[in-house]
């Protein structure tokens with residue numbers, strides 16, 4: 001990837017990060033978005049302690065997919081949740097972009113429901129199955145293992161919930177990962193409303 005293509009990829013990570021924040025799929029300094037750098041063993045990932053809404057091409061970090069650690073010349077400190085991003089890139093070579101977000105309905109459903117109920121036909125056809133990774137502290141190796149195991153257990157999975165935390169969507173492109181995150185939140189909202197109506 002030449003420098004101009006890398007700059008374009010950084011611009012796309014920044015654009016999608018700001019879009020996710022403005023859409024209300026994440027709050028405060030939570031969430032992180034990454035993209036594999038084609039032809040390398042590296043990925044771009046948003047920085048720790050910086051709101052996704054403030055992402056720029058200058059404050060992205062670069063991590064080694066083998067270790068999850070930043071490269072020596074990484075321009076910013078990467079998200080502490082980088083370990084599960086790296087793990088998913090290792091086990092899913094077809095995936096080039098990940099969105100980890102904390103949208104309200106998907107996060108609420110992650111607390112008690114386990115696998116997400118797919119109540120709309122769109123969710124059933126497009127998401128197929130949205131399993132839930134067990135709860136662990138952000139940035140921990142336990143969380144990395146739970147996310148990795150949950151993704152590995154469902155071949156081709158496009159999105160997972162993370163218990164008491166949020167969601168992770170997997171795309172071949174940043175746009176696809178973003179749209180899957182948005183669809184997962186929309187589907188979680190529909191599931192929540194159906195549950196409310198059934199309780200009447």
Ligand SMILES: [Zn+2]
Pocket residue numbers: 030031081100101102138165166
């Ligand atoms: Zn998180």
